[in-house]
Amino acid sequence: GQQLNQSPQSMFIQEGEDVSMNCTSSSIFNTWLWYKQDPGEGPVLLIALYKAGELTSNGRLTAQFGITRKDSFLNISASIPSDVGIYFCAGHQVNQGGKLIFGQGTELSVKP
Amino acid sequence: DTAVSQTPKYLVTQMGNDKSIKCEQNLGHDTMYWYKQDSKKFLKIMFSYNNKELIINETVPNRFSPKSPDKAHLNLHINSLELGDSAVYFCASSQVIGWKHFGDGTRLTVT
Numbered sequence: 001g002q003q004l005n006q007s008p009q010s011m012f013i014q015e016g017e018d019v020s021m022n023c024t025s026s027s028i029f030n031t032w033l034w035y036k037q038d039p040g041e042g043p044v045l046l047i048a049l050y051k052a053g054e055l056t057s058n059g060r061l062t063a064q065f066g067i068t069r070k071d072s073f074l075n076i077s078a079s080i081p082s083d084v085g086i087y088f089c090a091g092h093q094v095n096q097g098g099k100l101i102f103g104q105g106t107e108l109s110v111k112p
Numbered sequence: 113d114t115a116v117s118q119t120p121k122y123l124v125t126q127m128g129n130d131k132s133i134k135c136e137q138n139l140g141h142d143t144m145y146w147y148k149q150d151s152k153k154f155l156k157i158m159f160s161y162n163n164k165e166l167i168i169n170e171t172v173p174n175r176f177s178p179k180s181p182d183k184a185h186l187n188l189h190i191n192s193l194e195l196g197d198s199a200v201y202f203c204a205s206s207q208v209i210g211w212k213h214f215g216d217g218t219r220l221t222v223t
Contacts, residue, residue: 042202042214043155086153097167098143098206102155
């Protein structure tokens with residue numbers, strides 16, 4: 001089935017560092033989303049992007065919808081220990097009935 | 113108040129058994145979903161219901177049968193469980209495209 005290529009797969013960083021992760025696809029998406037999953041819980045939506053070129057922030061998080069509509073990135077600035085978790089990108093295409101295609105996830109570890 | 117709640121949280125059972133997972137949302141959303149997360153954390157959609165009507169069925173074995181008695185509930189029944197069915201199953205709901213609210217998952221272990 002269709003997949004999004006998300007990288008990196010995992011990151012080990014020091015508290016206070018900035019983090020960047022991205023997703024690419026060979027197909028066009030009309031919505032890009034970023035989710036975070038904590039252990040034992042379901043994914044929680046962080047940022048939703050609806051227009052090509054859109055740059056949106058949510059606190060220390062910033063995400064962009066690529067101009068080609070085939071990619072997106074998520075930046076986290078000044079990481080803190082509670083940023084630990086798995087981050088997923090997800091894309092939605094027109095006429096797919098709400099179906100999201102997910103990336104493989106980026107597992108973030110933050111060392112205090 | 114929990115927005116999307118699934119029961120049970122953990123389910124351990126033997127191969128060949130039949131089991132059900134229940135999901136309820138109190139957000140007033142029209143659309144509900146079942147996703148499967150495998151051991152590598154990959155999330156894949158299984159089913160989607162809109163106002164009790166099936167709209168997505170993603171090449172899932174017909175041992176899996178969703179049922180939506182009303183738009184606030186979407187249950188998943190699995191017949192003749194196999195080892196490969198072991199995974200975390202997430203229920204989700206949405207009103208606007210993308211803004212999915214996920215439950216906390218049901219961890220199914222088939223022995």
